[in-house]
Amino acid sequence: MLAGSEAVTEEQFAESMTERLAVIEERLLDRAAGQTDLVTESAQHIINAGGKRFRPLLVLAASHFGGAVDEEDLIRAALVVELTHVASLYHDDVMDDADIRRGAPSANRQWDNSIAILVGDFLFARASTTVAELGVDYVLLQAETFARLVQGQIAETVGPQGGADPLDHYLQVVADKTGSLIATSALFGGMVSGATPEVLETLRAYGEEIGIVFQLSDDIIDITSDVTGKTPGTDLREGVPTLPTLLALRSTDPADARLLELIRSDLADDGALAETITRLRQHRAIDDARAVVAERAERARRMLDPLPEGPAKDALAALCDQVVTRST
Numbered sequence: 039m040l041a042g043s044e045a046v047t048e049e050q051f052a053e054s055m056t057e058r059l060a061v062i063e064e065r066l067l068d069r070a071a072g073q074t075d076l077v078t079e080s081a082q083h084i085i086n087a088g089g090k091r092f093r094p095l096l097v098l099a100a101s102h103f104g105g106a107v108d109e110e111d112l113i114r115a116a117l118v119v120e121l122t123h124v125a126s127l128y129h130d131d132v133m134d135d136a137d138i139r140r141g142a143p144s145a146n147r148q149w150d151n152s153i154a155i156l157v158g159d160f161l162f163a164r165a166s167t168t169v170a171e172l173g174v175d176y177v178l179l180q181a182e183t184f185a186r187l188v189q190g191q192i193a194e195t196v197g198p199q200g201g202a203d204p205l206d207h208y209l210q211v212v213a214d215k216t217g218s219l220i221a222t223s224a225l226f227g228g229m230v231s232g233a234t235p236e237v238l239e240t241l242r243a244y245g246e247e248i249g250i251v252f253q254l255s256d257d258i259i260d261i262t263s264d265v266t267g268k269t270p271g272t273d274l275r276e277g278v279p280t281l282p283t284l285l286a287l288r289s290t291d292p293a294d295a296r297l298l299e300l301i302r303s304d305l306a307d308d309g310a311l312a313e314t315i316t317r318l319r320q321h322r323a324i325d326d327a328r329a330v331v332a333e334r335a336e337r338a339r340r341m342l343d344p345l346p347e348g349p350a351k352d353a354l355a356a357l358c359d360q361v362v363t364r365s366t
Contacts, residue, residue, distance in 0.1 A: 083148060100231075115226040
């Protein structure tokens with residue numbers, strides 16, 4: 039068993055998480071403030087719309103697997119990953135021509151594409167300023183993570199090359215675009231606590247895997263749910279490959295011909311998009327996608343085995359259950 043931090047009770051763990059998340063929420067808005075009202079309003083737009091704060095949660099939970107932590111460094115680490123995530127959402131919405139983000143008009147609709155791109159850049163700069171306060175090791179990891187984010191976006195944009203398997207290509211895109219920053223979130227928490235190299239590697243591997251699973255779960259929700267903060271079928275309309283559509287496209291059943299034709303077509307028409315969503319919801323690809331999520335969530339849970347027992351490990355394990363139940 040790998041060495042862990044001094045034991046805390048479940049009540050102490052929950053209380054510390056709640057208190058720290060409240061501080062992070064306040065500091066996020068502070069870090070997003072600019073020199074003009076326009077910059078401040080637009081940079082705080084997505085933050086004010088809410089969110090799961092999944093990445094800061096991972097930073098906080100992972101900080102329990104080392105020794106004593108510097109409270110300010112812990113908050114800084116959580117701010118870095120969330121600012122980076124929020125910044126990437128501004129750019130994603132421009133590339134996806136999105137209308138809604140977290141139940142509110144996307145920044146590119148509220149203002150325009152140029153403002154949204156520049157605000158994303160501004161928030162990346164704020165994340166860079168914050169990570170510089172943590173030290174060179176954190177700066178290097180943040181830079182490497184950012185490079186993976188960008189390369190994942192490029193790979194998604196150009197699609198699989200040279201006869202590569204579309205599903206394998208997509209899973210690598212998900213690892214780079216989503217898994218990398220979530221892995222960094224777990225690593226940052228461990229680094230702030232001075233965790234051992236063995237613990238850090240465990241946290242990194244778990245973070246990347248659970249990050250991939252969360253995105254795959256979102257793929258399913260994009261098709262099956264009408265109550266998310268985004269328009270259902272956004273990825274379908276934009277022609278972005280996702281787990282359910284890629285699994286459906288593997289079908290050789292003649293009965294699926296209409297669905298496959300729709301997936302491959304221009305879904306700008308609302309009626310065509312609605313028909314595609316209806317057909318996909320009834321297709322076995324949804325169950326197959328849920329099976330992939332459940333399998334990979336269990337893989338992430340097993341990765342936690344070397345960590346010491348306690349509320350922090352229980353919290354990380356609970357995430358493995360949540361990614362399964364949220365997509366069913």
